[in-house]
Each structure stands twice: as structure tokens, then as C-alpha cells.
Amino acid sequence: xxxxxxxxxxxxxxxxxxxxxxxxxxxxxxxxxxxxxxxxxxxxxxxxxxxxxxxxxxxxxxxxxxxxxxxxxxxxxxxxxxxxxxxxxxxxxxxxxxxxxxxxxxxxxxxxxxxxxxxxxxxxxxxxxxxxxxxxxxxxxxxxxxxxxxxxxxxxxxxxxxxxxxxxxxxxxxxxxxxxxxxxxxxxxxxxxxxxxxxxxxxxxxxxxxxxxxxxxxxxxxxxxxxxxxxxxxxxxxxxxxxxxxxxxxxxxxxxxxxxxxxxxxxxxxxxxxxxxxxxxxxxxxxxxxxxxxxxxxxxxxxxxxxxxxxxxxxxxxxxx
Numbered sequence: 001x002x003x004x005x006x007x008x009x010x011x012x013x014x015x016x017x018x019x020x021x022x023x024x025x026x027x028x029x030x031x032x033x034x035x036x037x038x039x040x041x042x043x044x045x046x047x048x049x050x051x052x053x054x055x056x057x058x059x060x061x062x063x064x065x066x067x068x069x070x071x072x073x074x075x076x077x078x079x080x081x082x083x084x085x086x087x088x089x090x091x092x093x094x095x096x097x098x099x100x101x102x103x104x105x106x107x108x109x110x111x112x113x114x115x116x117x118x119x120x121x122x123x124x125x126x127x128x129x130x131x132x133x134x135x136x137x138x139x140x141x142x143x144x145x146x147x148x149x150x151x152x153x154x155x156x157x158x159x160x161x162x163x164x165x166x167x168x169x170x171x172x173x174x175x176x177x178x179x180x181x182x183x184x185x186x187x188x189x190x191x192x193x194x195x196x197x198x199x200x201x202x203x204x205x206x207x208x209x210x211x212x213x214x215x216x217x218x219x220x221x222x223x224x225x226x227x228x229x230x231x232x233x234x235x236x237x238x239x240x241x242x243x244x245x246x247x248x249x250x251x252x253x254x255x256x257x258x259x260x261x262x263x264x265x266x267x268x269x270x271x272x273x274x275x276x277x278x279x280x281x282x283x284x285x286x287x288x289x290x291x292x293x294x295x296x297x298x299x300x301x302x303x304x305x306x307x308x309x310x311x312x313x314x315x316x317x318x319x320x321x
Contacts (some may be wrong), residue, residue, distance in 0.1 A: 002088035004167040004174040006104070006160060007081040010146050013056070016077050020055040023079075023121050023132045040125035047098075047105055047131070048120035055134065058118050059102045064135050068144040077118075078137050080108060083130035084174065085168075090128070100171070101131045108133055111159075112149050113140070192242050196291045199232070199239060203294060206232060210301050215232070226310070229302065233310050236295045243292045273282040 011019055051058035059076050070076075082104045083089060092100060105120050112135050120133040137146040150156060164176035209225035237307050245262050299307070 002085035002173060004164050004171075004176065005081070005083045005085070006163045008150060008156070009079045009081070010075040011077040011079055012073060013076050014055050016059065018077055019077065019134065020050075023119065023134065024050055035126045037125045043124035044122060045098075045124075046119065046121050047101055048117050048133070050121070052117040052273045055118060059136050062116070062118075062138060063144055066138050066144075068138060068142060070144055071197070074144055075137060076144070078112075078135055078146050078150070080133040080135070081130060082108075082130055082133060088171075089130075090175070096255055097129055100167075103170055104131065104167065105165075108135070112137070112225075131197070139141045155185045192239070192246065192288065193234060195239050196288050197317075199236060199295060200261060200291045202232060203298070206298055210298065226306070229306075230310050233299075240292055240295065243288055246288075 005031050009077060012196040025038075025044065053061075055077065063070055063076075082101060084100070089097065092224045101120070101122055105117075109117060116138050118136060120131055122131045134213075137144060137149045139145050150159070160176060164174065164270070168176075183319050205228065209228045
């Protein structure tokens, strides 16, 4: 199933020049991006010609003319990647490909203002034909605000839905990826990592407490061990339940990157950022799962009668609350 692909990347002043060098092929070599075949760069073409000067000078001219208030951390440019799944793009003729990019440009122009678009260049020298469309986020009331034009997560989801409807009117086989608003995808909560760290640090103390229970069936050490375990067990059970819930999030991240690799639907920086995100998530979930397995092994060491007593006491405390 081919996908219609639209991606945004906000750029502040410091990254505008690098964006221009890549899009307009102003470098003699691209060692950091082996996918670029410079011998095919002559086949690249513009649907919106770039400014006579640099992107930066054009942005400065446009914001000054509109009377925009520019802050040091303002988003000066929005780079838009427009393409589709590789098999779909390669099955289009050169004329059809240009029509695809032109129709997509019309969609973006209607929403952000054609006058704000400073360049739209199609790259034919990489694995999948795609277009980099750059616009200055100037609103109708003369403000420089990418947030106003692009909106929040919900608005971006609506962008994707509208874009799919616009493109599938000409190519009915195109599909829209499942919205994160529908899947309810979310990040692993910070409290889970903190709880895991705390439980991890308690490991040795719990091991000692279990030794005390096994060695002493009465006395202060047993009471101390039971008190420690009764405080520890609810957190451990909560931690274990949440780990099972969050494992689906990691799988969704893996699938997202896999789809991106197949569809070539990320700008290089975006793809690398997503890969780093998955690597970090994998590392952290591995730590959480390791802690969880460690805790489960500890629970197995608790004598069944003691565990039943602790769980019964925990339920009783819950009812009292």
C-alpha cells in the first residue's frame, strides 16, 4: 500500500544555510549522505525557483517587509518534505511525477500562502524522487509564527488527513498512515523510570530482608523485613503492570522507523533523529525490563505464606483508603 508523504521540519536561523546548501546542491560532495548521486543532480528541477540571493537574505527581506517581530529563537523557515512510497514514485512517469509535486505544492500553498514559499526543488539524485518545499511562516496578520500555521499535534494530524484527501483525489491508491491521535501513542512516563531506579537500588536491601525471613520466623528482624516488603511489594506490582503496557510503545517506534526506511519518508536529519529516539527507547526499556525480571525473581523467593499475607494486607489497606 503506497502512502502519500508530507513531513515538516522547523528551522531556526542557525540551520537555514545548511538547509539551503543541501536543497540547492551547493556543495561539491555529500560524504555524510551516500544516497546522493551527484552525477544525477543535473536532473533535479524547481517548481518554485529559489531566491536570487540566499535563503537567509530572502527571509530577512520578507520578514522586514511584513513588519514581523523576530526573536533570537524564532523559527525562520519551515522545510517540507513531499514524496510517496518508493514503488509508487518509481511507477510514475516523469510527467506524472511533476504533476504529483505540483498538486502537492498547491495544497501547501493554499494553507501557508504562495507568497511565503521561497523554493520548491525536486531531487532526482537520491533513491526516491522527493521535493523540498521551503516557506517562511508569516501569518496573514504579519506575524512570524510556525506554530500558528502548523498548529499542535492534533492540527498536524488534520494536515495529514487533508493532504491525503487532496492527493488521493488524483491517485486513489494512495493511503494515509494511521494517525497518532487514533492510536493514542504516547511516551514512556518519567515516573516509571524513577520508580524503576528506586526499586533497582532497593534490590540488595530486599535480598537481605528475604534472607532474614528465611532465617528468622519471629522477632524484630522478621517484623522489619515484613514492613520493608509490605512497602515495596505494591510499587513492584505497579511497576510490573506498567512495563507490560509500555512494551507496545517500543514496538510502535520500531514499526515507525521500519516504515520510514521502506518509504524513504524522512529527511535525513529526521530519520536519524527517529532512529536515535528508538535506540534510546530500546536502551531504557531494556533497563526497565531487566529491573522487572530482577524483581520477579525476588518475588519468587518470598515464602508463599508470607507473600499471601503481604498481598492480603495490601488489599486491606486499599479498601481502607
